[in-house]
Amino acid sequence: MQDITLHITDREGVTHEVLAPTDMNMNLMEVVRSYELAPEGTIGICGGMAMCASCQCYVTSDHELPEKSDDEEAMLAEAFYVEDNSRLGCQIHIHPELNGLQVQLAPEE
């Protein structure tokens, strides 16, 4: 199965180029956790249900992403440090078209 490359800038500003599998039903928050790019307990607190904003990130490349669900919209409306390009990492599923995606993790609340 095809792995894709993602460029993830952590909360310290360091950019990591990482490989992510496309066949494991993973989302971006889980990829960040699997590479330990943010300390455990500071990301994915709700487990990936769009019920906290600990995996908020800014998408800096122009990849086409799926529309935000109502849950994601509502959570982002109550999150802090939100920008126009904010998304919840747990709602971005890893698939081949996301190869080369660039994201930056939002600050910890």
Next chain:
Amino acid sequence: MIKTDILIIGAGPTGLFTVFEAGLLKLKCHLIDALPQPGGQCAEIYPKKPIYDIPAFPEILAGDLVDNLMKQIEPFQPGFTLGERAETIEKQEDGSFIVTTNKGTLHQAPVVAIAGGLGSFEPRKPPIASIGKYEDKGVEYIIRDPEIYRDKKVVIAGGGDSALDWSIFLANVASEVTLIHRRNEFRGALDSVEKVQELKDLGKITLITPAEVKDIIGEDKVEGILVKKEDESFTIECDHFVPLFGLAPKLGPIADWGLEIEKNAIKVDNSLDYQTNIPGIYAIGDVNTYPGKLKLILCGFHEATLMCQSAYQRIHPDRRYVMKYTTVGGVEGFDGSKKEAPKAVVKAIE
């Protein structure tokens, strides 16, 4: 002083199941939780979400899992200190521990089991640099006594049920209620949204959306707030600013108890009994860490079971015991109840 055998900090699924396993060993439990109801995240964050990896339950709602656990532990009559956060722990000369909550409730036990999940739930605070200066001087994250808002000007921020419900309630208490939210849509019960709409139309609530509170104004107490609405910024005079952005878990005071912490979790000895670096204090469920740790409810159940065996030995060092199957021994409650398998009928056939 509340005295018990095992003092459990955290009333989530792992903490609740500990009561059952301890009960089989005739050990009494008392639970402390910062939330007002048992169930932890399952009850507070996702009661209506189905869980698919609880063994023998192809699917169960998180809220139902909590209800079932409460039913399962009922015969063991656990005590609860709810709505209070475990604040300090002190080891006594006899080896027991005294745990005091933020409201001063004292608990004593020879064994403490921390089943605190990701920590106690604390209000999420908006990133306004000066907000700390105004806490309890006009900024409140939780409404405890609505009377303090009588005839005052109140600004509430948030888009969920608590922001809606308190806006509705305070519309008849405060002199002015302003509700500010970052978008026009609210995530709340439909009748709450409709009620706010009605109060807005009657002029009893001022609604400002899509907007955000950016700063607080005032010498030594809240006198107003700075609001940004699209490209425009303006101030609103008020006596209270109440940001209601829900709750998030924080490890909190437990982090200062002298326990070894790694990855925002408590290190335990998983090869033996999930004990921490302080003998007599165990950590089970999502709050602990060890090589290969998985934060799963089913792992918490396993950890609780092994931990109780060790706690029994600690409490009764001179007594021998071997684990007994419930199919054999049944369940003898502290309330005098007894559940057991029906006896086979032996009868000759004529």
